[in-house]
Amino acid sequence: MEIEFKAMLDDLDVLEKSLSNPAPIHKLRSHVENLAALSKCNPHRRSKVKELSSEVVDSNPYSRLMALQRMGIVENYERIREFSVAIVGIGGVGSVAAEMLTRCGIGRLLLYDYDTVELANMNRLFFRPDQVGMTKTDAAVQTLAEINPDVVLESFTMNITTVQGFETFTSSLKNKSFCPSKEGSGVDLVLSCVDNYEARMAVNQACNELCQTWMESGVSEDAVSGHIQLLVPGETACFACAPPLVVASGIDERTLKREGVCAASLPTTMGVVAGLLVQNSLKFLLNFGEVSPYLGYNSLKDFFPTMKMRPNPQCSNVACLERQKEYMLGEPARDAAAKAKMEADALTAVDDTPLHDDNEWNISVVDDENEKDTTKASSSSDTLPEGLTRELPVADDYEKEIAIGSGEAEEEDDLEDLKKQLEALNAA
């Protein structure tokens, strides 16, 4: 490009000499010089930083984030560089969530999607028209790496609901090379930003098996409401325990239409849900505020319901039941730890400054025994409080029936035989 501009200027020199009125040539020359200057200023790319600085200067990309510490919101913001977050589904919500976490300086992002960017995606944020045709993962990595080169980006272009995809998915979650000292899996949080029931069930399965905390997000097919939900295997309801939309609106989750067939979408609702999701993630990771177990968003009425969902003791997911059992077993230890912590807190509080110098009215705090009893009673899941009855029978008797009915006839069947029978039918 530079050579071309130089040649052009040389030609202009020759022209200028041969002409009687050089004024238009002067004008032309100044245009060419401007263009040459413009072509030289490459897009500026910052280099990686060693550690986050809280210095308040315009050139520090983290000064506004580190100020959270000075304001007393976050105790140690720099910890964000140790965290890995996996985002499944890089669509309207996932891509924006990825950008938010990237701008926050998250340590590592794992991105999963198998779709490509289409012009029909342009009513949402993040992707640009010039990225049409690229895989969503490639396009996201391109943009995110430019925004913040400090973030380690790993992308996986695959469908996690297939056998092979699921294996790659779980092994990538288990990979601890980024932070070998971390307990549990290799990631701190999984964010599900997918648009269909099958993929949510696959994320649920993986997280239940790995005992991995995750957050689910969704936007309704009419684009005017959404939700986020925290799922801690064993402790809160898993996705198979109670699909959130059934709870929220009585709609059967499985009947939801996906984007591409007839669903609507808005950049606003998607942006709000992504914001809620990442805010909850930051609170969870950096340990500030209260992490919402469920947060709904109804944009027509600006209604934000919250609730907590306990796991379903009759959940159809085997891994979920195992996690529930483990959680129950850990209950005494957790209670003891909580009590010890409370006592320690009380002690230090007493040691530091006595709350009151005198106690003129002999006021003392008494343990609330009754309250303790009621919480104990409700924690055993099978007993219902007085006055309540189950609408449906406790278990599906059908499974037992089958166990009795089968057994004898099954032995003689051979898989290969059956295969051949079908092939014979296919050939006929």
Next chain:
Amino acid sequence: MEGWDPNTKSTLTRIPLLATKAGPRDGDAWKQRLKEEYKSLIAYTQMNKSNDNDWFRISASNPEGTRWTGKCWYVHNLLKYEFDLQFDIPITYPATAPELELPEIDGKTQKMYRGGKICLTVHFKPLWAKNCPRFGIAHALCLGLAPWLAAEIPILVDSGMIKHKDDAASSAES
């Protein structure tokens, strides 16, 4: 099952139900499930043939039985339209149904997700969910794919989106 034609209903009642709730990651239980899948597919294919309503071929294309490929066809105005049929068994199977794909007509109809996955959301997914784990591949074909073909192929042919292979060949020659 309201709204289904009596023919489909009576066919459905004669496809053997499955019993084992197992997915491709469940080892021996999956083998058992696979046997049941074969049995119900064999019964359904035989039934179709004896009723002169043969309309698909499907077989497992890997030893684990997690990927299936074949053909399906639909007769409209006395012409036979044939399509490749393929699908994977999802890891959450049978809690979630297989996503049936007709890759050749990907992008030709709105009733399809990317990659040629036919839209089963309204007419089939709720039924599948209610009948888990008793429904299998044969039921997905009978209640998912068959009505989809019956609804979509006439529209696609009449609107010119798909052409019969003889027409396509002759128009290419001329």
